[in-house]
Amino acid sequence: MINNLEFITVDNPVSMAELFAKTQLFETYLECFSEPPYEEYFTAEEVEKLFKNYADKGLIIFCLDQEIYRCAGFLAAVPLAKNETVAAIAAENGLAINDYWFIEEVGVGKAYRKHQIFSDMESELRKKIDVPKMLSRTKTINEASLAAHKKLGYEIIPNMTQRIEYQHLSGEIRSDDRVFMECAIK
Incomplete structure (x- = not known):
């Protein structure tokens, strides 16, 4: 286990903006999504805007490596009703929208994988929300x-x-299917 990790909860865009560059969130995001199986292209500005939006609508749990002040992992989640597209898909599939929070983004930097960081971030999120399911x-x-x-x-x-649909590293627009998973919290 890595001992120098701290979990920080961000719940507003101003705090998110302050942490974005300081913690190298974009670099960690690149490690997670520009390589297989995703191979997506995005800019630092796009990622920063996404995370400000998540902080405005929900919560972000950061795993921060205090020794080098770098983002080891991130988990961004919002009440399901605040993601209209996913809420509509969930409703079509019989889910009770108000019973869920939706994990928008989760990633762990390469050097920090296999240390239960996703599990720890998700556990932190569970402590801060009051719904029966994720x-x-x-x-x-x-x-x-x-x-x-x-x-x-x-x-x-x-x-x-x-x-x-996403922009592949090659520059072309591609698309693929994503699967949904649910978990009872309480």
Whole structure:
């Protein structure tokens, strides 16, 4: 286990803006999403805007390596109703929207993987929200993410998927299916 890690909760865009550059969040985000299985292209400005939005609508749990003041991991979540697209998909699949928070983004830097950081961040989030269930989404081929979620009790919701378009590193627009998983909190 790594001893110099601290979990910080961010719940407003101003705090998020202060932490974004200082903690090298963009660099950690690159490690998580510019390589397989995602291979997505994005700019620092796009990621910063996303995280300010998450902080405005919900919570971000940062895992900070205090020794080098670097983002070891992140988990951004919002009440499901605040993501209208995913809420509509959930409603079509019979989910009670107000019973869920939705994990928008989760990632752990390469050097910090296999140290239960996702589990610890998700546990921190559970302490701060008052709903019975969590909803998460990942690429259907992301075996590491699927396994990490399963360890925490998440189960795939049959037939609930979302087609996502993204800019591939090659510059072309691609799309793929993402699967949804749910987990009871209490």
